Amino acid sequence: KQEVTQIPAALSVPEGENLVLNCSFTDSAIYNLQWFRQDPGKGLTSLLLIQSSQREQTSGRLNASLDKSSGRSTLYIAASQPGDSATYLCAATGFQKLVFGTGTRLLVSP
């Protein structure tokens, strides 16, 4: 059974700082790894999807890496801004479904 863990559970940083969010999964037989952003009480916005054959994906200030052998993914956010404040969820895609971690709640202070 796939289990996904995210560390840290919460993170508070000043504006401009670079930061790393961590995600680990127990079963390396995944199709891909997807990172989402969730604002309070809202749905999920897909940020990056890394296919199982890929090592990383980049979009603007975001970079996500995937190491299937160690069961880890990281989301790097460069030059953080107050608008980045949200909960970030990672999800491992198996057959039919996504298995989510419990998220990292990020607060970026001006």
Added chain:
Amino acid sequence: ETGVTQSPTHLIKTRGQQVTLRCSSQSGHNTVSWYQQALGQGPQFIFQYYREEENGRGNFPPRFSGLQFPNYSSELNVNALELDDSALYLCASSGGSSSYEQYFGPGTRLTVT
């Protein structure tokens, strides 16, 4: 291209009642998945529908049921509501050229009193 939509946005029900939540999939997508997200938790997979057939189910009791229609929109039905059913219910569609990537709707917040 129209994104995933869900209705209603909020709903308040009493324990024991029944509820129906609706989801319209993104244009070109033939698969719909439903997730339940309790407060402070990650979403949990309920079930998935592919071309009107259930295509996988998570660890939820039979009182959680669903339908998918020929236009690939979907319904989630929950019977005999319990207090623990209070959650954000998320619908995601997939298919087309990016078959594994799931696109989520805004969710329906269900409160059971």
